[in-house]
Amino acid sequence: MPEVRTETAPHHVMLETDRCSDWLGVEVLLAEPGHAKLRMTVRPEMTNGFEILHGGMMFALADTCFAMACNDPAGDEQTITVASGADINFIKPARIGDVLVAEALPVASAGRSGVYDVVVTRDEELLAVFRGRSRTIPKP
Amino acid sequence: MPEVRTETAPHHVMLETDRCSDWLGVEVLLAEPGHAKLRMTVRPEMTNGFEILHGGMMFALADTCFAMACNDPAGDEQTITVASGADINFIKPARIGDVLVAEALPVASAGRSGVYDVVVTRDEELLAVFRGRSRTIPKP
Amino acid sequence: MPEVRTETAPHHVMLETDRCSDWLGVEVLLAEPGHAKLRMTVRPEMTNGFEILHGGMMFALADTCFAMACNDPAGDEQTITVASGADINFIKPARIGDVLVAEALPVASAGRSGVYDVVVTRDEELLAVFRGRSRTIPKP
Amino acid sequence: MPEVRTETAPHHVMLETDRCSDWLGVEVLLAEPGHAKLRMTVRPEMTNGFEILHGGMMFALADTCFAMACNDPAGDEQTITVASGADINFIKPARIGDVLVAEALPVASAGRSGVYDVVVTRDEELLAVFRGRSRTIPKP
Numbered sequence: 001m002p003e004v005r006t007e008t009a010p011h012h013v014m015l016e017t018d019r020c021s022d023w024l025g026v027e028v029l030l031a032e033p034g035h036a037k038l039r040m041t042v043r044p045e046m047t048n049g050f051e052i053l054h055g056g057m058m059f060a061l062a063d064t065c066f067a068m069a070c071n072d073p074a075g076d077e078q079t080i081t082v083a084s085g086a087d088i089n090f091i092k093p094a095r096i097g098d099v100l101v102a103e104a105l106p107v108a109s110a111g112r113s114g115v116y117d118v119v120v121t122r123d124e125e126l127l128a129v130f131r132g133r134s135r136t137i138p139k140p
Numbered sequence: 141m142p143e144v145r146t147e148t149a150p151h152h153v154m155l156e157t158d159r160c161s162d163w164l165g166v167e168v169l170l171a172e173p174g175h176a177k178l179r180m181t182v183r184p185e186m187t188n189g190f191e192i193l194h195g196g197m198m199f200a201l202a203d204t205c206f207a208m209a210c211n212d213p214a215g216d217e218q219t220i221t222v223a224s225g226a227d228i229n230f231i232k233p234a235r236i237g238d239v240l241v242a243e244a245l246p247v248a249s250a251g252r253s254g255v256y257d258v259v260v261t262r263d264e265e266l267l268a269v270f271r272g273r274s275r276t277i278p279k280p
Numbered sequence: 281m282p283e284v285r286t287e288t289a290p291h292h293v294m295l296e297t298d299r300c301s302d303w304l305g306v307e308v309l310l311a312e313p314g315h316a317k318l319r320m321t322v323r324p325e326m327t328n329g330f331e332i333l334h335g336g337m338m339f340a341l342a343d344t345c346f347a348m349a350c351n352d353p354a355g356d357e358q359t360i361t362v363a364s365g366a367d368i369n370f371i372k373p374a375r376i377g378d379v380l381v382a383e384a385l386p387v388a389s390a391g392r393s394g395v396y397d398v399v400v401t402r403d404e405e406l407l408a409v410f411r412g413r414s415r416t417i418p419k420p
Numbered sequence: 421m422p423e424v425r426t427e428t429a430p431h432h433v434m435l436e437t438d439r440c441s442d443w444l445g446v447e448v449l450l451a452e453p454g455h456a457k458l459r460m461t462v463r464p465e466m467t468n469g470f471e472i473l474h475g476g477m478m479f480a481l482a483d484t485c486f487a488m489a490c491n492d493p494a495g496d497e498q499t500i501t502v503a504s505g506a507d508i509n510f511i512k513p514a515r516i517g518d519v520l521v522a523e524a525l526p527v528a529s530a531g532r533s534g535v536y537d538v539v540v541t542r543d544e545e546l547l548a549v550f551r552g553r554s555r556t557i558p559k560p
Contacts, residue, residue, distance in 0.1 A: 013189075020194035023185045045163045048207070049153075050280075054160035055203045055223050060196020067188070067195075082230075083195050084533065085553070087367045087411065087507065089225040089395050091388045108371045108406050113504065113555075115369050115409060126388050129395060131411055133369065133505070133553075135533075140190075224393065225413070227367065227507045229535050229553065231528045248511045248546050253364065253415075255509050255549060266528050269535060271551055273365070273413075273509065275393075293469075300474035303465045325443045328487070329433075330560075334440035335487075335503050336480020343475045347468070363475050365509040370502075420470075 012036070012068045013075040021064045024057070028068075034106045036068035042098045052093035053100075059088055061102050062118040062130035069104035069116055070134045079136050081114070086132040098122050104132075112136040152176070152208045153215040161204050164197070168208070174246045176208035182238045192233035193240075199228055201242050202258040202270035209244035209256055210274045219276050221254070226272040238262050244272075252276040292316070292348045293355040301344045304337070308348075314386045316348035322378045332373035333380075339368050341382050342398040342410035349384035349396055350414045359416050361394070366412040378402050384412075392416040432456070432488045433495040441484045444477070448488075454526045456488035462518045472513035473520075479508055481522050482538040482550035489524035489536055490554045499556050501534070506552040518542050524552075532556040 012031040015021055024046075030037035040061050048054040063083060070081035094100060100122055107115040118130040152171040155161055164186075170177035180201050188194040203223060210221035234240060240262055247255040258270040292311040295301055304326075310317035320341050328334040343363060350361035374380055380402055387395040398410040432451040435441055444466075450457035460481050468474040483503060490501035514520055520542055527535040538550040 015189065017191070018187075018189040018194070019185045020188055020197060024196075045159045047158075048160055048204075049155065049158040050220060050222070051157070054158070054200060055207075055226070056164075056196060056200020057160060059199040059203070059226075060194060063195045063199070064188075080190060082190070085227065085229040086195070086199075087225065087227040089388065089411075089413065090223055091390045091395070107409055108369065110371045115371070129387055129411075131367065131369075131409075227551065229528065229551075231530045231535070247549055248509065250511045255511070269527055269551075271507065271509075271549075295469065297471070298467075298469040298474070299465045300468055300477060304476075325439045327438075328440055328484075329435065329438040330500060330502070331437070334438070334480060335483045335506070336444075336476060337440060339479040339483070339506075340474060340476020343479070344468075347475075360470060362470070363510055365507065366475070366479075367505065367507040369505040 012073045014068060014071055020060065024060060024064065026061065026064055031068055031073040033072050034069055035104065036065050037101065037103045038065045040100050042094050042096050042100065044096055047096060052095060055090060058090065058094065058120060058128050061100060062088065062120055062128060063132065065102040065104040065118050066116050066130065066132040069106065070114065078139060080139050081134050081136045084133045084135045086130055088128055088130045090128050092125065092127045094122060094127055100127065152213045154208060154211055160200065164200060164204065166201065166204055171208055171213040173212050174209055175244065176205050177241065177243045178205045180240050182234050182236050182240065184236055187236060192235060195230060198230065198234065198260060198268050199270070201240060202228065202260055202268060203272070205242035205244040205258050206256050206270065206272040209246065210254065218279055220279050221274050221276045224273045224275045226270055228268055228270045230268050232265065232267045234262060234267055240267065292353045294348060294351055300340065304340060304344065306341065306344055311348055311353040313352050314349055315384065316345050317381065317383045318345045320380050322374050322376050322380065324376055327376060332375060335370060338370065338374065338400060338408050339410070341380060342368065342400055342408060343412065345382035345384040345398050346396050346410065346412040349386065350394065358419060360419050361414050361416045364413045364415045366410055368408055368410045370408050372405065372407045374402060374407055380407065432493045434488060434491055440480070444480055444484065446481065446484055451488055451493040453492050454489055455524065456485050457521065457523045458485045460520050462514050462516050462520065464516055467516060472515060475510060478510065478514065478540060478548050481520060482508065482540055482548060483552065485522035485524040485538050486536050486550065486552040489526065490534065498559060500559050501554050501556045504553045504555045506550055508548055508550045510548050512545065512547045514542060514547055520547065
């Protein structure tokens with residue numbers, strides 16, 4: 001039943017208004033507090049001059065996943081958690097048509113700061129590792 | 141004279157085939173070996189759920205500038221230089237309509253590895269600092 | 281039997297000549313290819329002006345563990361693996377007398393480059409996370 | 421006149437109680453708010469199993485310089501600024517007897533967070549680049 005499927009499909013409040021993730025075509029596979037999993041297919045307009053996925057788009061996928069793990073899927077009335085920075089290592093390139101999966105999990109937290117790891121894979125093969133630094137601030 | 145202007149306008153061979161940078165709308169302000177400067181205007185489809193420029197798009201602008209500084213504007217027959225990784229610190233958010241400028245300069249090199257710094261500004265105000273790690277490899 | 285215990289105690293060839301690790305007082309808990317575990321007790325001369333473990337000493341413990349995981353415990357005739365860089369996040373401070381444990385594991389590899397994660401804990405409490413970038417080169 | 425020299429020699433309040441920097445033998449060349457310069461000579465007990473300066477000691481020198489630039493040389497009654505993390509790239513190795521100079525300067529600040537760059541040189545040759553992330557907190 002499609003209605004039931006829609007109601008139980010993973011959903012994250014951030015994506016309702018995130019136009020960039022919409023453009024990226026990210027699909028939510030899992031959205032729990034502190035844990036997120038996304039899928040994205042590499043399109044031609046995401047590639048760079050070497051005909052591989054632009055590093056910025058690899059980063060954008062990981063960063064979106066990081067943001068979804070940092071922020072409650074149902075939203076929070078008081079605070080938002082934003083990225084203060086991140087480090088990424090590119091392991092292998094991705095090409096047009098590749099289906100990428102990003103998964104984010106928390107590593108550590110101290111006060112309102114946190115560290116999250118995101119791995120980006122293609123058929124379980126590791127393409128990039130991302131370590132994000134988060135900061136929780138009052139809702140603007 | 142438009143012809144003269146076209147001939148002397150900064151140009152980088154990488155951008156001829158970089159479809160992602162085309163989508164980002166980056167404009168080359170300067171392209172010399174080891175030094176690049178780009179301009180990009182924030183569009184609605186680049187923003188995230190907090191209505192600010194998606195971190196991945198900020199990274200993509202910096203990463204494109206980094207790639208242009210790493211690779212000769214006229215191209216190289218033997219090698220290409222790719223990003224092995226990067227670290228970014230987000231200082232201030234950017235919003236729709238903001239005109240961003242990224243500038244990349246080399247910091248250090250050791251053999252075929254290099255380190256480049258990119259700063260992203262809006263009216264000389266610092267928005268992000270990016271430190272990229274490059275690796276020069278034989279042309280595929 | 282002490283003789284037997286000595287023969288089976290974890291050992292790493294790097295530590296035979298590593299005078300800095302000797303000064304740090306690191307004790308090998310585990311040394312396998314790609315996996316190392318070390319123990320170190322915080323001494324007064326390792327603390328900074330805030331009476332907590334100096335960040336450089338926290339880094340040094342993690343970096344030593346990283347180097348032991350990168351290099352075969354029995355040594356290698358052809359190559360050595362060195363750190364090209366690392367990123368560390370300090371989560372909680374350590375104080376004089378604290379017994380710290382560092383554990384290093386591989387995250388990814390691409391050609392002669394690798395990424396390793398090291399976690400530093402005190403009684404299973406996370407104090408620092410370190411992500412090292414390695415490069416394998418011919419033995420000098 | 422030694423008295424005059426003592427009064428005008430650069431001094432930083434943090435080093436009065438920093439036992440680790442004392443062990444490292446760091447000498448203050450410059451200490452101003454937001455700007456510090458240190459000198460350190462590589463000793464045998466600072467080297468690793470490859471007979472080069474241990475990465476942790478290179479980091480410790482840079483980290484000490486970073487801490488001195490972050491904190492006012494005369495001290496502050498209300499706050500201290502600590503490192504939340506750092507990224508380092510090792511460019512060239514240092515050997516026993518080498519005289520290293522570290523210099524730290526601010527890159528960016530946002531609220532109570534800051535980013536500082538430290539370069540470590542030997543006779544103006546670049547050995548390492550360090551980018552530190554700071555956080556200002558109430559004095560414990």
